[in-house]
Amino acid sequence: MLAKTGDKKALEEIIIKFTPFIVKTAKRTYIRGYEYRDLIQIGQVSVIKAVNMFDVNRIGSFTTYVMNAITRNFYNLIRCNVKEGCCCSLNSIIDCGAELIDVIPSEENxxxxxxxxxxxxxxxxxxxxxxxxxxxxxxxxxxxxxxxxxxxxxxxxxxxxxxxxxxxxxxxxxxxxxxxx
CATH class of the missing domain: 1.10.10.10 (Winged helix-like DNA-binding domain superfamily/Winged helix DNA-binding domain)
Incomplete structure (x- = not known):
């Protein structure tokens, strides 16, 4: 595996091969504070990490290993983001001094x-x-x-x-x- 030995061209080809999967996964993933392009970059970094960590003596498929690594990294990012979540209550006081529930427009007439x-x-x-x-x-x-x-x-x-x-x-x-x- 040339990419594992440091061949940049081989690594780029692998990243290009997995880009459609990264894009598909990024489109169906929402993480507060991250834009679509950020998620694609995170997916590409996941591919690089997977290439470096893959054991060529393993019996399993490299493709499956990389796809699972991308998915796991997105899930891990979601978990970390949820843990950092903020407390948001409808009774929270906002900048103008009113409760949040009082300033939410109602569609019900x-x-x-x-x-x-x-x-x-x-x-x-x-x-x-x-x-x-x-x-x-x-x-x-x-x-x-x-x-x-x-x-x-x-x-x-x-x-x-x-x-x-x-x-x-x-x-x-x-x-x-x-x-x-």
Missing amino acids: LEEGFEKKEERMLLKKGLDNLSLKEKEIIYWFYFENKTLNDYAKAKGICYRTAVERKKKALEKLRGNFYGNL
């Missing part, structure tokens, strides 16, 4: 949630005020997504009657809904 709840309550109340036939046509059309023509056929009424029944039910709902806002 409480007002919108209350409005939707109120609208559902008004709609339920409005549905309760409809006659059985009106409830039936609203359910048929809006919840079962069936046509008025099918409703008219199923109930043995003319299409125009079905249209008027739906129209009357919607007017009642609208009046009940907007009358209470």
